[in-house]
Amino acid sequence: MAKNGKASSNGKAAHWVGKKLKRKEDPRLIQGISHYTDDFKMAGMLYCVLVRSPHAHAEIKAIRTDAARALPGVVAVFTGEDTSAVGGIPCAMQMPDLKVPRHPVLATGRVRYLGEPVAAIVAEDIYTASDAAELVEVDYEPLPVVIDMEKALSSDTPYVHDQFNSNQAFTHTLKNGDIEAAFKKADCIASQRMLNQRLAPIAMEPRAVIAEYLPGENRLTVWSSTQIPHLLKTQISVMVGLPETAVRVIAPEVGGGFGSKLNVYAEEGIVPWLAMKLGRLVKWNETRRENFLATIHGRDTINDVELALKKDGTILGMRARILADLGAYHQLLTPLIPQLTALMHAGCYRIPAIQIDIVGVFTNKMSTDAYRGAGRPEACYNVERIMDIGARELGMDPVEFRLKNFPQPKEFPYTTITGLTYDSAKYQESLKKALKLAGYDALRKRQKAGWKSGKYYGIGVSTYVEICAIGPSAATPAGGWESGTVRIEPTGKVTLLTGASPHGQGEETTFAQLIADELGIDPGDVNVIHGDTLAVPYGIGTFGSRGTAVGGTAAYLATQKLKAKMATLAAHLLGCKPADITIGRGRLSAKGGKKSISFGELVMSAYTARNIPAGFEPGMEATHFFEPSNFTFPFGTHIASVEVDAETGEVKIEKYVGVDDCGNVINPLIVDGQIHGGIAQGLGQAMWEEVIYNEDGQLITGSLMDYVIPKAHFFPEFTLDRTVTPSPVNPMGVKGVGEAGTIASTPCMVNAVCDALAPLGVRHIDMPLKPERVWKAIAAEQSGGMDPLPPELSSAAKRGTSAKAGKSSTRRRP
Amino acid sequence: MKKNVTISVNGIDQRASVEPRLLLVHFLREVAGLTGTHIGCETSLCGACTVLLDGRAVKSCTVLAVQADGRKVTTVEGLADGDKLHPIQEGFWEEHGLQCGFCTPGMIMCSHDLLEHHPSPSDSEIREGINGNLCRCTGYQHIVAAVRNASRKMSKRATARAGAR
Structure with a gap:
């Protein structure tokens, strides 16, 4: 295959690349x-169940395990005191001011998030192990809980980790260009505070770990549902104190990950340790409840974003202050994720000056870490929302505004203000193709006609770029x-x-x-x-x-x-x-x-x-x-068409179009599948999904009943097309596609709904766009009443003019 | 306080003495040794454990093994006829109706129930029909195509069979 992937290096036409081959898997x-990990059943295998903290923050005063140990079938019960020699759960990040607390596999002294493991039961079968877990008595003395990440930074807050005298885990600033001058000379500053809510990855296969230790051979074999078997092998050897050559990790069939299995978890230290300690095979399966409590979460940032603009729509600069809720401890990449967010704030735009300030915050919650997109969806959301808000404030069509600020194809490789070098792109071609596929002009016409009959149609456009091939x-x-x-x-x-x-x-x-x-x-x-x-x-x-x-x-x-x-x-x-x-x-x-x-x-x-x-x-x-010489930067355009019922706040997704460019395509069937899945997860965030802890740190959305994973009938059929711009970074010209849909679709959907409700004065609604939240946003714009504007909207309430007259008017900054 | 049960699983009687609280899904996986039926949530919300109980789709994580005593269970392992895949399995393969594959056995069994009762569902009927089963990978679009594909195949074969009579 040559650089463009169209022909093989022997001169013959490529035969298999580009074909919709049915999967060998x-x-x-x-x-x-x-065989997924849970499908292995070996002779003599024991079952492990973990006792987890029912408090978000508490002192452990005493743990009584006698009753659990006495239950027939129970082999052993261990607590944090027993596992103190097991190495801590690793964090791979190093930063100048990063505070890294020790992260034990079983809590000792204090628990810092709901679901933190405090004891491990091992029994002959899973039912007995679960029964025994109920018999472990733990005396807790509850401590004040840190939940709100903004309050966590105030001076009168309790600390998640007392030794740091602060809940600030790190700061990170990315600054380039003359940002002060950009904002000084701006004709218009669009600014918006946006919440990027906490999400649960929810791979359909919960995590599972099996460990076997053969002392004669000094061989520890660990089966784990992981995305990173080799890195895990290294880390397990450190945690249990075996030479790395004695450890073998097997990732059998793995039932989805989405970043949640790109990690090293407590159970991946505990279970191997148990197998070594007991000389028996030990299996642990995560329940879905545990998956909500103790598998990493994603996102959870508060973003104050500002865009400095000239009257003609030219972008002068962008500023953002981002608070990132890291949870109680760092998992493998926790502090990295917000940094990826900072890096991608240039989006696919020419931005001459930028400043992104990030503060990572400890709270009494499960750690956040890489969830599909991992920092890039957050960046894309900030960028694509503020572009729409900026365009609206200037009275420009969001498409026209974007086209004005894209770099031209001949400028690639293009160096962004954030210091990245985008490999190749044709943003204009992608946008135009998507507009045609969606029937953009007709959608706009219908939207205007709808205003006369009290129908609120919205069109959301999101032009994204992502950083891939990491x-x-x-x-x-x-x-x-x-x-x-x-x-x-x-x-x-x-x-x-x-x-x-x-x-x-x-x-x-x-x-x-x-x-x-x-x-x-x-x-x-x-x-x-x-x-x-x-x-x-x-x-x-x-x-x-x-x-x-x-x-x-x-x-x-x-x-x-x-x-x-x-x-x-x-x-x-x-x-x-x-x-x-x-x-x-x-x-x-x-x-x-x-x-x-x-x-x-x-x-x-x-x-x-x-x-x-x-x-x-x-x-x-x-x-x-x-060793790749650079990242790759896939890109594309997504367009959503929605109808919002202004009386109920219900959003109907009528049409969803995606034009994606992931470079050369090896198997179109698989690429389409990746994009479909990505869109579904992104729309899940935009519309339904949200991890909610209450003020006591209890998880309100701890089951699939309370946390809404989108179902088949939530979606229309997605319409996909692609452009092909090969990457020069690798000889196959491929870029990556796994996260594209998740990155593009979230702002696309919110742009669509805010576009629909602009005539009613709605400027921004935070995700997820549940009917209640949409309805409240509409109601808040009505003068003291709950009824939306009458259908016979005055011309002043239409897009553009309303922006000048309403609360989202152009503001000068000193 | 164990109870003797006999459950016909894919046409083979499985006899065991079980605790009354043993879930059918654990019976299938641990006693019958059929691990194609997966456990995704233990609360009947995800559908990964869907099997047929006397021909109807049930979530085997919320059925007790003792409730299935004397009844017929079909799991995903029982669908293919030797080397010949069931049309629903073919549909999932041809249309790329799966990625990680974890929800797939449940999704296939649920689709089986759907197509038994609605041989030619529309796309929206398929989407409604599988709404008790979660998939996190595919965004469902290729699953809908897979069920549509299977529906076509099964109708064609049914017509061919009727013609042959």
Whole structure:
């Protein structure tokens, strides 16, 4: 495959790349014969249940475990005192002023969030273990709770961690350009405070861990539902104090992650420790309730965003102050996420000056960390909302406003004010394609007509850019490269060992497609192995839309090494120069095509090694560790059309259009699936999802009854199209697609609803846009009453003019 | 206080002495050894554990094994006919109706119930029909396509069978 992915490097047209190949993963999944961690049942296996704190903040005065221990079938009960030698839960981030509290696997002395584990029960079966957990008595002395992240920074607040004398975990400022001058010379400053609510990732497979320790071999094997088996292996070895060579981590079938399994959790320290301590296999399964309590949450920021504008719509500068609720402890990447938010505040716009100030705050809640998009949806939301608000204040159409501020395609690679270098993009083409697909002009006409009959139609546009293929190692906390080992077996069948351990992304299929094209063989002959640290060379994992762009590229480059080796051997056997060898359709041919050797024969001769060139290394295996030179920056345009019932606040999503550009596409079916899923999660945030802790730190949304995961009938059919702008960062020209939908759709939806309600004076509504909240926003704009404006809206209430007359009028800043 | 139960699972009688509180899903996974039926929430909200009990879809995390005594259960493992996939399984494969696959067995069993009772559902009827089953990966669009695909196949085969008679 050449740079644009249209042709293979041997000159033949690509055969498999670009095809909607059915997934190789699926037969085992649709028959229910695959194995997720919970599906393994081994002889002698014990079951672990954790006792968790019912308080958000309390002193542990005493723990009585006698009754639990006495229950027949209970093997052992341990508390934080027993596990004090187990290493703390790691945080991979280092920052100058970052406060890092010790994060024990079982709490000692004090609990700091609801659901923090305080004791571990091990029993012969799960029912007995659960019964025993009920028998553990813990005396707690409740402490004042820190819930509100703004109050947490005041002087008279209790502290989550007394030793820091503050709840401020870190500060981070990104500043470039003359921001003061930009705001001084602005004709108009659009400003808005926006909440990005706390979310729960809710992978359908809850987390699960099994551990087995064989003292004779000094071998600890841990099965875990994780996105990062190798990083986890390293961390487990540190936590339990074994040499890393004694630890094997297996990520079997993993039932979704969305960032929540890009982590190292308490249970991944406790369960291996229990297996070592007891000399028995131990399994722990997370319940959904525990998943809400003690698997990381996402988002949870308060954003004060300002945009300095010239009258003609030119952006002069952007400022944002962001408070990020980190929860009680840092998980693996907790402090990183808000920094990604800061980085992406340039969006897809030409912004000459910027200042982003972030404060990370400790509260008595579960940690926040990477959830699909991980900092970028927050940035995109701020940017795309403030663009709409700015356009409205100037009386400009949001599309016209965006087009005015996009960099031109010829300016790429484009260096942003935040210091990133965007690889390639055609924002204008994407926007225009989406407008056409959505029927934008007709939607605007209908909107105006609707005002006369009391119908509130809204059109939301979001033009996004995301940072993917994470990433160059210099910019990542734990290595941003990925490994790929391609082994052509003596029979000509191919094994790929990829470090990018997937959890639903279909890498077994896409990676097989790209290798099949390179070697001129069938994807069915390529077996992709992942998720076993004993089999696969060290790798980083699947997250940050990096699987194909980094992991796929590693596989691609390892394949290139083998192709060179095969050409050397083929040239030797056929009596020509290696440069004259072409590979394709199961054969290696000399120039002219008269002499050739089958793929299988050639490979076998590399293993039999009886007739090889001098110095030729037998076998047919190559490994490549790919270090990307830059991130990739997929982009696109999403448009939503909605109708809002002004009497009930109910929002109906009528149409949803996405035009995405993820560079070259290996499997269109899988790419579309990724975008659909992303949109669904983004709309979930915009419309329904919200993790709510009450003032006592109790989780109000602790089940799937209270926390709304979107269902099938919540959505219209999404209409997708794409543009293709290859990335120059990797030889396949691919960018990444896993998070695009989540990043684009949230502001798109809120823009649509605010657009619908603009005639009623509504400027902004915080997510999720539940009917009650929408209705209240409308009611608040009515003069003391609850009824929305009568349908015969005066012309002054229409878009643009209302912006000048109403409360969202243009304001000068000193 | 254990109770003897006999549950026909995919046509095979599974006999066991069980605690009355044992959930059907645990019976299927731990006693019958069929782990295709997944546990996603334990509160009948996610649908990952959906199986057929005497032909109707139930969430096996809120059915007791003793309630299924003497009855017939079909799990996802019981759908294919040897190597021949069930049309619903084919539909999910062809339309990319799954990503991580965890909700898939429940989604397939729920679709089975839907298509048994509404052989040719509209898209919105499919969306309503599967609304007791959560999927976090696909945004449901390809699942709807999968059920539509299966519906077409099953109707065609039913017509062919009727023609052959």
